[in-house]
Amino acid sequence: MLEILEASALAAGQAIMEIYLAGPSVTYKRDASPVTDADHRAERIILADLAAAFPDIPVVAEEEVAAGRVPDIAGKRFFLVDPLDGTKEFVKRNSHFTVNIGLIENGEPVTGVVYAPALGLIYSAAAGRAKKALVENGKPAGQWTTIGCRRCGDRPMALTSRWHNSPETVSFLTDQGIEDSEAVGSSLKFCLLAEGTADIYPRFSRTMEWDTAAGDAILRAAGGETLTTAGISLAYGKRNQPDDSDFANPWFISRGRA
Structure with a gap:
C-alpha cells in the first residue's frame, strides 16, 4: 500500500x-x-489512484467534503486526503506546501505520506517505521532514510503555524519556558518533529483531520505523539460533534520524545 500512496502523492505533486x-x-x-485549481487537480489524481487500488476503502478528501460528498466511514478504515496543505503558502509562492495522504484504522493514523514538491522532499510511514527521501524529476532520488524523533534537551525547539498562530500558543510557549521557535507552514511541522530537528508543535487554532492525519502518522511512527490539551491521543473520524463540525480537530500538542 505505501508504495501506491507514495506514487500517488508524487503524481499529485x-x-x-x-x-x-x-x-x-x-x-x-x-x-x-483559498482554494486553487491545483487543489482540485491534485485531489482528482489521488482519488482516481485510491479508487483503482483500494476500491473498498472510503476516502475523506478536503475538496470532496467541501462539495458535500462524504462517504460512510462508520466502523471502517479510511483514507484522509489533503491534496494541497498550505494553500496560502502556495498562493504566496512559498515552498512550504504539501500533499497529504493518511490511512486511519480504529481512529488512529497508521500510514501516511507527506510530499513537499517545491522542497523536493517526501516523508512516509507504515508499520511503525518512518522514512524520508529526496525527490528529483518526480521520483525518490537515492535511498530512503529511516527517521526518528530526538529526545528533548534543556533548550527545546518549538514549531508554530506561519499563518494560524494564536495568543494561546504564545502563552503556552511562555508558560513552558520555551524561548526558541520557528514558524513553518503546512504539515511539514509534523515531519520536522519526526526527523528530529524540532521538539514540540502546539496548535491552539483550528485544524481539520485531513490537515494532520498523514503528518501525525509519520510522527507517531517516528516515536512521537499528538495529544489533546486533555492529554488524550488525537483521534480521527470525528463525526456529529456537539461543539464543532465533522472532522474538526480540538487544540493539540505534537511532540517528539520526552
Missing part, C-alpha cells in the same frame, strides 16, 4: 508544480479559505 510555475487560479470557500 507534479501536477501542483505545473500550476505553481504557470500561476494558479484562486477562489475562496465559504469559510474564506
Whole structure:
C-alpha cells in the first residue's frame, strides 16, 4: 500500500508544480479559505489512484467534503486526503506546501505520506517505521532514510503555524519556558518533529483531520505523539460533534520524545 500512496502523492505533486510555475487560479470557500485549481487537480489524481487500488476503502478528501460528498466511514478504515496543505503558502509562492495522504484504522493514523514538491522532499510511514527521501524529476532520488524523533534537551525547539498562530500558543510557549521557535507552514511541522530537528508543535487554532492525519502518522511512527490539551491521543473520524463540525480537530500538542 505505501508504495501506491507514495506514487500517488508524487503524481499529485507534479501536477501542483505545473500550476505553481504557470500561476494558479484562486477562489475562496465559504469559510474564506483559498482554494486553487491545483487543489482540485491534485485531489482528482489521488482519488482516481485510491479508487483503482483500494476500491473498498472510503476516502475523506478536503475538496470532496467541501462539495458535500462524504462517504460512510462508520466502523471502517479510511483514507484522509489533503491534496494541497498550505494553500496560502502556495498562493504566496512559498515552498512550504504539501500533499497529504493518511490511512486511519480504529481512529488512529497508521500510514501516511507527506510530499513537499517545491522542497523536493517526501516523508512516509507504515508499520511503525518512518522514512524520508529526496525527490528529483518526480521520483525518490537515492535511498530512503529511516527517521526518528530526538529526545528533548534543556533548550527545546518549538514549531508554530506561519499563518494560524494564536495568543494561546504564545502563552503556552511562555508558560513552558520555551524561548526558541520557528514558524513553518503546512504539515511539514509534523515531519520536522519526526526527523528530529524540532521538539514540540502546539496548535491552539483550528485544524481539520485531513490537515494532520498523514503528518501525525509519520510522527507517531517516528516515536512521537499528538495529544489533546486533555492529554488524550488525537483521534480521527470525528463525526456529529456537539461543539464543532465533522472532522474538526480540538487544540493539540505534537511532540517528539520526552
